[in-house]
Amino acid sequence: MIQPLPSDLITVNVDGQDIAVPKGTNMIEAARLARVEVPHYCYHPKLTISGNCRMCLVEMGLPAVDPATKAPLMDPATGKQKINWMPRPTIACATNASPGLHIRTNTAAVQDCRNSVTEFLLINHPLDCPICDQAGECKLQEHSTAYGRGYSRFVEQKNVKPKRTQLGPRVTLDDERCILCSRCVRFSKEIAQDDVLGFIDRGSYSTLTCYPGKQLANNYSLNTVDLCPVGALTSTDFRFKMRVWFLKQTPSIDCESSVGANTEVWSREGVIYRITPRQNDAVNDTWMADSGRVLFKEVSAADRLSGATLNGAQVTQGKALQAAVDLLSGRGGRAESGAVKGVAVVSSGRSTVEEQFLTRKIADKLNATVALVSRVGVGDKILVSADRNPNIRGALVTGLIRALPEQKLTALGAAIDAGQIQVVLSMGEDLIAAGLTEAQQAKLAVIYLGTHQNATSAVASVVIPTLTVFEKAGTLVNQQFRLQKFARAVPGLAGVSDDLVTLSYLLNALGGTPLGATLGALWPVIAAEVKVLAHATYDTLPSTGLLLDSASWAGLPFVEGETLHFKPVAGPGVTS
């Protein structure tokens, strides 16, 4: 990986234009800073340099000095220091900028190099762009348009190689398309720490393969598909599903853990086809875990809740909401009418900051106890952390909870057993899975606001369906206390209201101060009430997120260990 750049700048000259770049920048990045594109295949800013594709050849020159005295040699014609141009081109990826370096990317010689490299790469290329999943986002396709000759001089027969090798459970290799850039090999070794890929054989027989007896099965295997500059590595799930130019990209957040990897959701006409990482150098670089890429399947899952129910019978949303209000305000339900009932809110670390804020308002209004369901798994030290709730910190920031949630809802269970709690408002949480017993749940009148069926929704008095993260917009606070926003990728299920609408209706009906049901209306209220969010609004939140002041929660024993771009603050409960 590229080392962090030192802050001192040096001046280089790209195509006659002087530009200051950080010391240690390679020529591709220096040219990029000068807004000159140097075409490349094997170079990737987050991987080591291998320099094998030869596409980034440029001409390079250094200021001339007298060999003996080291005094600069001046050019009398221009009055400037002479430039010694190297007789041969150099690869821009593996050459770091030095003071006074001159780069020429637009000469006939450089053009000739690019044309020749392209012609060689296309000699054995199968040209199956019509069926290739990479078409439309393929570097070879782009550079062939720019530097290819448009016809082939190759009269011999092309190589024939296997077209659908399964490298792992999620990755299919089309060998004919591979240009042997070795990005996937370097990624597996350096980022995924699972060195299973390699090249075997020589010359045109060279083949990408797994080591014998191994598979590309790690949880980061699909990143190799993303960084493959051609269509050689394809996602088995997305293979032949949809051409990329039909898909709309929506910035989103990976909700599988508190890492909050930035993602791009690709959808067409309300159907999501794939999820890919979105670059955020402070969170996930350009990677994400495979497990986060299949989460969109929950949108059209068979067990999705599509309509409101009251005691198991389908009712209108309005009736269900009214029943929920009655239960919460102590006017109905299983306990004897008139008796003051204890209400608890089981909130979720999967809710957005805005939902958690409204949940807190509802809980405050009802004087309800608030519990939050903890989900602790094992972190993989890369981009899946131990805390599988994406937004525990959002609940802390909005004041929904003051301390970290207990592992099981034991306190709530005890309160139920003691008869203090009769009504529970569950924000999509399965109470049985969260640690209550069936007997305890049976004593409760549950209002369930969630997206999918589970043991709790099955017995809940009132079920109000809500939207998945792909169907709504909002913000989450990740493990770095970075406030990140996601946008709505696809329209919500017909007849299902936005979570904010449902929650603000409940709040209004319970007698709370009316708050907006949209992000635009809600954020000024949140910013006014929550100190660390004082200057945040949804619209102005940068796409890379906003780091919040986490000093108030520094002492809490968060469960996360170290992951990419995150080091836990040493606290009492931190285990690495």
Added chain:
Amino acid sequence: MAYVVERKPLTLAERLYLPQIFAGLRITLKHLFAPNVTLQYPEERPVIPSGYRGVPTLVRDPQGREKCVSCQLCEFVCPPKAIRITPGSVPADQPDRLHIEKAPQAFEIDMLRCIYCGLCQEVCPEEAIFLQNQYSLSGYTRAEMVNDKARLYELGGTLPDQHYKWDKKKAAAEHGNTH
């Protein structure tokens, strides 16, 4: 602004009236004996000129294999968005479809939307979609006017092929530079 149109005064021949009558009768008589141009449609059908753009259809190659690889370029280029394709992959274990990886699962052309522009035929890299000679379509429902894949192949039939792409692929795999 009003225009004043100067009208020429009538000539003597015009004022006589009869020359115009005879000129008209001459044209009538000419058409009375000229060959008939009216077609007794629908009993009689016109001869379709080559290059006619009729209903778009899908064609098979002379060996009966479908040529479409569902690249969706026609769907992309279609100005009225009449084409809908669901791509699908061809399993590797079909002996008659070896070397074919991708084929449409569903292919629909909404003939209520189609404007017969022929861009789909022009853009097709596999020469699989052709606007052929059929020009008359009718139906009782909207759904009837959507041609699905089976109907498109039924309308298209087989056209002579210049390339035999799959045969070439097979030959290359069997006798070519296999690695």
